């Protein structure tokens with residue numbers, strides 16, 4: 001433990017092949033304690049997270065939770081339940097990503113799963129109320145040395161690890177290139193946003209910095225079109241989860257660098273953003 005947030009963020013990737021090995025007792029206790037801690041996203045909603053980990057003799061227990069074959073031998077799943085509310089996907093992304101980063105720091109592999117899981121089985125296991133939802137889950141386990149073919153194909157087709165350049169996602173208030181050193185201070189926090197995972201690796205976050213101060217406006221640029229399969233995967237909501245993940249990376253990095261600030265909903269009046277950008281939130285930094 002004790003890794004810097006940047007190291008942890010750089011270490012994480014979507015792992016889809018795990019060793020056929022249950023979590024050790026220590027890891028199980030550590031992780032289940034972490035997931036059951038009180039959490040609150042920047043928009044005020046909390047999620048109730050549960051760790052579903054197979055016991056040594058009982059890997060069948062997880063089989064029922066099925067992920068349609070994309071994930072090989074997951075030792076555990078983390079699943080969370082939230083009450084339906086306007087900004088719960090963002091809050092959920094933010095809180096679940098903290099868990100993913102904690103698991104990464106423990107040396108575990110992980111993968112966000114937004115579409116290809118059996119919602120009904122998770123709902124049954126989690127005991128969900130009628131006004132609650134499970135926006136996404138995460139697979140967790142010990143990283144296998146050898147990747148399966150599906151893992152390799154998925155990683156290539158989702159262009160995993162490839163990211164947009166900073167000038168495609170970070171802008172000045174006139175929507176030109178943001179003038180920033182991306183290796184320190186807020187620049188480093190933005191670089192950690194750039195490296196964040198996102199559904200289908202679309203990287204829908206756009207950040208505009210006010211020129212004279214540390215005010216950063218976060219926007220969502222939704223995919224131009226949704227294919228049938230994307231609709232089936234409830235892709236629209238997944239992009240809002242992506243936003244919450246980005247906020248988690250930004251805030252954790254800023255705070256670790258000693259930068260103080262607050263999330264505020266304060267739609268910027270002077271910024272003339274391209275059509276299709278949806279305003280989400282502002283970081284108001286000192």
Ligand SMILES: Cc1cc2nc3c(=O)[nH]c(=O)nc-3n(C[C@H](O)[C@H](O)[C@H](O)COP(=O)(O)O)c2cc1C
Pocket residue numbers: 012013014015016070111112113114115116117136154158159160161196197198199200201238241242245
């Ligand atoms: C909200 C969300 C949902 C995701 N859903 C899935 C999924 O259902 N199946 C899958 O194999 N990967 C899924 N991913 C993983 C992304 O494909 C992956 O994060 C992206 O391709 C970037 O690769 P990296 O995580 O290895 O950096 C999801 C990621 C996010 C953030």
